[in-house]
Amino acid sequence: MNSALDLPLLRFALVYILLLAVLWLMKKARIHKTALLITASMRMTVQLILAGLLLTWIFKHPHPLLTLGYVCAMVLFAIHRVLSQHRGLNKRFQWVVAASLAGSGLAVLLFFVCLVVGVNITEAQYTIPLGGMIIGNAMTGLSLALNTFEQNLAANTNRLASLLNWGAHPQDIVRPMANAALETALLPTINSMLGTGIVWLPGMLTGQILAGTLPTTAILYQIAIMIAICAVVCLAVFCSLYFGCHTLYDKHYRLILANPPKE
Amino acid sequence: MNTLFSLRTVRQHGLCYPDIDIAEGCTSFITGASGCGKSSLFCLLNGTAQAESGTIVYRSRPIEDYEPLALRREVLLVGQQVFLFDGSIQDNFATFYEYRHKPCPSAATMLAMLALCQLDMPLHTACAHLSGGERQRVYVALFLSLQTPVLLLDEPSAALDAHTAHAMLGALHAHCQARGASLLVISHDVSLAQRYAHTHIALPTPHKEQNHE
The missing domain is CATH 1.20.1640 (Multidrug efflux transporter AcrB transmembrane fold)
Known part of the structure; x- marks a missing residue:
């Protein structure tokens, strides 16, 4: 079995297209939570990047x-x-x-x-x-x-x-x-x-x-x-x-x- | 006659209560304008609220000396807001008694209590189908069935027509007199008070309200 392929950042960024689709639909349906969705997805991105960096560091310096x-x-x-x-x-x-x-x-x-x-x-x-x-x-x-x-x-x-x-x-x-x-x-x-x-x-x-x-x-x-x-x-x-x-x-x-x- | 309750210089929520003495074994009516603290007075008497100052004496001991739950079970307050569980009248008796860890009364007792409250209905009637007045009477019958030495009724006839109100209060009055129990009733209906009260306590209109008017 192969271990997971590395995900190049550019291709990873493609997934945010899905998020844009959600935002567009929410706007169309007049759901007033678009701001929350943007905040939430941005927070998630930042928090996970930090967690990723921190975990990498911890695994290197156990x-x-x-x-x-x-x-x-x-x-x-x-x-x-x-x-x-x-x-x-x-x-x-x-x-x-x-x-x-x-x-x-x-x-x-x-x-x-x-x-x-x-x-x-x-x-x-x-x-x-x-x-x-x-x-x-x-x-x-x-x-x-x-x-x-x-x-x-x-x-x-x-x-x-x-x-x-x-x-x-x-x-x-x-x-x-x-x-x-x-x-x-x-x-x-x-x-x-x-x-x-x-x-x-x-x-x-x-x-x-x-x-x-x-x-x-x-x-x-x-x-x-x-x-x-x-x-x-x-x-x-x-x-x-x-x-x-x-x-x-x-x-x-x-x-x-x-x-x-x-x- | 022994004094059941006596209030001295009691203050609560910015209201000053007059000094009140209530005799044991009597039917006493409490009347007064809205906001004069009638319901609050009952909460003070059964200990679910505490006076900010002053003393309340129950059977010649300050009310704080009593074990709170024991006092509440002896000085039983039937509140203004009716609450019944879903299910039948009988189910309600069963559930309420479960909360007191007591065996449910017999069907005959339940029917007798309902009859005193002028309600002639089979015990399997679903409470959801009852009218406001019928629910209120089931509620009073429930509390009445505990046969406490003191019963506080807060607006027991609020949802009843005048005829039924008189019949129910008359029956409750006679029942409590026969048992030697004390009955305290808050009511807006002066004719009820004139008919059944041994003592009629009219609480003064609070100054706060007078200023507004």
Whole structure:
């Protein structure tokens, strides 16, 4: 098998023609997200170029601290992304989310790299890409779950007030909404498991095949990473919401749902 | 008669409440203009809100001394905003009781509570098909079935016609009197208050509003 052909920059640039086609269609259909698409594609280009340069440098100068530092930076960025999208959460809830994301992301990554793949966690070639997939998916899942959870709380003020007056424990009142959010967060992962291999070949599998890995080896990695992603989403969301629920009521069992308005 | 609640110099959300005493085992009506803090008063009494200053005494102990959930389960507030789950009337009883980790009452009890609220309907009726007034009565019947020593009703007859409102309040009044329970009702309907109230508390119109007018 051949490893992936080098992509000359000029031919690589051809792919941006597709982007122009999308932009043209969006303009025609009067979709007002053209600015966002341009920003997003430019950011993606710049971020990936930087990541490519950085990874090349790290692979040339391997050092355990560099690998760990890279992973830590990924975790911190993921936490920042999630929290910046959910400013309505109270301070304690934000800490719970940060700890859950970091804890479950690192735990699953450690398990995957050390036990499943069987290499040292400081091995940049494995830890960094796998860490990106695991932590990135945890971030997306958590963000989705928190969106659903916050929307549910906001849309159900009547239900919350009624059950509170009914004398139900605040934890019991909020728990079904937390469970619904966990379900919502897991659905995309589960759905992608259902479709995988029939219609589409997932990114990591495609990448490995392009790089010349035997498909039989590549699918093992793919199956493993999909289960790891499912696990990390489940763990991060469950911990965030399960422990986060406790921050939603005070010692008088009154619900405190939003940040107090700033004066 | 023992005093159930007494309020002294209570302030909340910029409103000053008058000093109020409510006797145990009575039916008391609370009336007043919109925005005078009637619903907020009920939230203070069941402990879902806290007064900014002043003292509220319940059965001769300050309200903060009580375990919050226990107090809320004893001083039961039936709010103005009706909430029912999807499903039948019976399902609603079952779900609500599940939230209290209590066994669902028998069909006979449920029907008796509905009858007190002037609602004659089979238990398998889907709540989605009920009218606003019917939903409100199912809601009150649910809370009534807990048989608490104190029941706070916030505008229980808002969605009812005058005849049904009188029949329901009359039945609830008689039921609570027979059990020795205290009933507190917020209502705009003065005729209801005149008919059933042992005590009628008229909250003053807040100064804030007077300035606006």
